[in-house]
Amino acid sequence: MQHLQAVMFDWAGTVVDFGSFAPTTIFVEAFKREYDFEISLEEARVPMGLGKWDHIKAVGELPEVAARWEARFGRPMQKEDIDKIYQTFMPLQVKKVGEHADLIPGAKAVIDNLREQGLKIGSCTGYPRVVLDALIPAAKANGYSPDCAVATDDLKAGGRPAPYMLLQNMLTLAVSDVKACVKVDDSVPGITEGLNAGMWTVALLLSGNEAGLTQAEFEVADEATLAAARVKAQDAFAHSGAHYQIDTIADLPAVIADIEQRLANGERP
Incomplete structure (x- = not known):
């Protein structure tokens, strides 16, 4: 060249x-483990490419996810929620990324x-x-x-x-x-x-x-x-x-x- x-x-x-699949499947698992809240694999994929904290935030801002979250918890997703999901996500991702x-x-x-x-x-x-x-x-x-x-x-x-x-x-x-x-x-x-x-x-x-x-x-x-x-x-x-x-x-x-x-x-x- x-x-x-x-x-x-x-x-x-x-x-x-x-x-x-490594990040997307673990986003789904992290939401489920921390808040017993379901997101789909397709929803987890939407903001792919962002940093992982920003990714969680962006998933929470998807209209369908935001509506389900507010219906479930009576409030929008907050920074503290993102922090908790991220803290659950991180060790799972470290453990499984090599797979x-x-x-x-x-x-x-x-x-x-x-x-x-x-x-x-x-x-x-x-x-x-x-x-x-x-x-x-x-x-x-x-x-x-x-x-x-x-x-x-x-x-x-x-x-x-x-x-x-x-x-x-x-x-x-x-x-x-x-x-x-x-x-x-x-x-x-x-x-x-x-x-x-x-x-x-x-x-x-x-x-x-x-x-x-x-x-x-x-x-x-x-x-x-x-x-x-x-x-x-x-x-x-x-x-x-x-x-x-x-x-x-x-x-x-x-x-x-x-x-x-x-x-x-x-x-x-």
């Missing part, structure tokens, strides 16, 4: 944890190839540091170890959709130009983060949060099923501003080659 310098990846639903560290098919080959082309591998996440520290060794055992990994609570400036985690990756990796970076993510806040950083952005349609397929479902699905899941994810990303939309990380090499050519032609994100 003559122009690109680095690719920055999200974690769950992007490189590991097909379908991004969701399998690499998404194609991830290792793609990332190894990027490195062979001289690109640095950055990463960031909506997970807090204590969770990321549990995920990193589990992912490493499966063959993935990025050159940099920034958690949502590492920086005082805050997490997504602000660009600071990506900019910290650039500082750590000594990358000199935002337009020489690509952000790959399965959530709208993660794409917005990349755009706010001035990077090229690639949205993943089928491996992550928006489609919500398990790897097994993906592997046995017929084309009609995949097409329906693709449309669902495309609708979610329709106004995200992502430069590219692909099914999974396995489809990334063609995008990287195209971006390199566009940079050579003088284009920028």
Whole structure:
């Protein structure tokens, strides 16, 4: 590569944890354990990509959830409620995140190839540091170890959709130009983060949060099923501003080659 310098990846639903099930299932469990309050997996998915405290807050603000909460407790969800759910969520997530560290098919080959082309591998996440520290060794055992990994609570400036985690990756990796970076993510806040950083952005349609397929479902699905899941994810990303939309990380090499050519032609994100 003559122009690109680095690719920055999200974690769950992007490189590991097909379908991004580690955080979503535990959000459901945390609401149930702390308040005996039911949220659906679909509701838990809506704010995916945010930091986890903000995610809980955003779930509580969904009109359907807010109405059920007020009917149940006679008041809106408050900061103290979010704190309690978060405190229940955190040890569950730390305990179980390593169980969701399998690499998404194609991830290792793609990332190894990027490195062979001289690109640095950055990463960031909506997970807090204590969770990321549990995920990193589990992912490493499966063959993935990025050159940099920034958690949502590492920086005082805050997490997504602000660009600071990506900019910290650039500082750590000594990358000199935002337009020489690509952000790959399965959530709208993660794409917005990349755009706010001035990077090229690639949205993943089928491996992550928006489609919500398990790897097994993906592997046995017929084309009609995949097409329906693709449309669902495309609708979610329709106004995200992502430069590219692909099914999974396995489809990334063609995008990287195209971006390199566009940079050579003088284009920028």
